[in-house]
Amino acid sequence: MIIKNFTKDLLTPVAKLCRQSMELDIMPDFLLEEKIFHEPDYNPELTLVAFSENNSEPVGFIQAVVKARKDESIGYVKLFCVAPDYRRKGIGKKLYEAVEEKIKAQKIKLIRVYESYPNYFMPGVDPFYTEAISFFERMGFKKFSDTSNLICDLVTQDFDTANDEKELSEKNIICKRADESDKEKISQWLKINFEAWIPEVAEAYKNNPISLHIALDGDEMLGFSAHEVNNRGTGWFGPMGTSAAARGKGIGSILLKRCLNDMKEIGHNKAIIPWVGPIPFYMNYVNAKMQRIFWRYEKNME
Ligand SMILES: CC(C)(COP(=O)(O)OP(=O)(O)OC[C@H]1O[C@@H](n2cnc3c(N)ncnc32)[C@H](O)[C@@H]1OP(=O)(O)O)[C@@H](O)C(=O)NCCC(=O)NCCS
Known part of the structure; x- marks a missing residue:
């Protein structure tokens, strides 16, 4: 040999x-x-x-x-x-x-x-x-x-977040696709909250459109979700995270659905939600099921 x-x-x-x-x-x-x-x-x-x-x-x-x-x-x-x-x-x-x-x-x-x-x-x-x-x-x-990967069907589900986003906007929280002007504040916030995910979020900026959604209260970062940053082209979601103080307001579900909607638009039929994590969260909001262990x-x- x-x-x-x-x-x-x-x-x-x-x-x-x-x-x-x-x-x-x-x-x-x-x-x-x-x-x-x-x-x-x-x-x-x-x-x-x-x-x-x-x-x-x-x-x-x-x-x-x-x-x-x-x-x-x-x-x-x-x-x-x-x-x-x-x-x-x-x-x-x-x-x-x-x-x-x-x-x-x-x-x-x-x-x-x-x-x-x-x-x-x-x-x-x-x-x-x-x-x-x-x-x-x-x-x-x-x-x-x-650990496990979950799988989520994109074809049969509707990921419209308009009503939920309207409710959040009444609390001064907005969700949007990240752009170049957000880069610095996202990076500062990740350093404090989710340091391990800085490289994956940087990858999201290389995609067109940028495959990263964020939640903001004014200029303050509250959460993010990304996709197409690892195993690109295979329907790979994540990572995502909401800062501890902002949890329980429905921010995570909106950010998740925004990404899944992007993935559906690209033409993926399924999304893999890898290396989870809060299984009941994903099952509850987008009916994600166990795919692999x-x-x-x-x-x-x-
Ligand atoms: C895992 C894999 C790479 C092993 O390659 P390999 O060349 O067959 O391994 P080796 O011949 O060097 O085996 C070394 C030792 O591992 C163990 N082993 C390997 N295959 C085994 C088998 N089928 N059953 C039991 N023991 C096994 C044995 O102890 C073996 O030593 P021995 O033959 O002296 O008893 C190969 O089976 C493979 O490609 N599998 C599919 C792909 C895969 O699973 N990749 C890793 C995903 S995490």
Whole structure:
């Protein structure tokens, strides 16, 4: 087996490998391109492709990243697969061990699986990939939590918020699409309230129209919701948040519906509401239902 660093010419064959290896997921070429080249911490040394001697097509792929978090830097296995006909031959282990060694050399003490926000594919391991569960547990990972993605039907629902917004406006609260002039106040507010989501909100500004809605009381930020900032083109909602003092006024439901309405306008039939979160909130306002479950794994290397 030969292991090479990922290079741009391998994008199409590696995307094909991902599609063939991950039967519960989609991986169009454009999505793999986003996962690799829109990754702010992309490191070609941690993005490896395995080839078998008798096959010119790639048979294994791993993308790992290291991210500086609040208290420490964390390593992530961001994408990982081996072609079905090449499994149980040690290819996954070799790929994983190659990146673990490089991550350890950076004095990183913790590695997690997928969940590499702000640019992540899925928020953990789908346990229906039983091989992956077996693999990561064998490599010394421990399950520490779980989470889920919800799915919301956009076709059968009406996300008109006019009446609710009228009621809020009587309390001096307005909801609107964010524009350039809001950028600075949003960023200041996020720093205090939702620091982890600053990069995802920045991505919303790259879309046309800006895929970010906000609630304001005069000049004071109260909440936001975004979409099309991760897994672009696949109907991915979020993140969203309302400041603690402004909760319970119906702001969140309006911001949520404004985004879902945008997504419906784009032509999506469904929205994925990932890595939740307040399930009853989404079920109550937009009839969102459980779509997938994810187990969160980490390996402590201390
Ligand atoms: C997970 C995956 C990458 C493993 O690749 P692989 O090349 O088959 O893994 P390896 O041969 O290196 O396996 C290493 C160890 O993991 C465990 N393991 C891997 N596959 C297993 C299986 N099907 N059943 C039980 N244990 C398994 C074993 O302990 C194995 O060691 P052993 O063969 O000496 O017993 C591969 O199954 C895959 O691509 N699955 C689909 C995509 C996927 O789930 N990606 C990750 C999503 S989070």
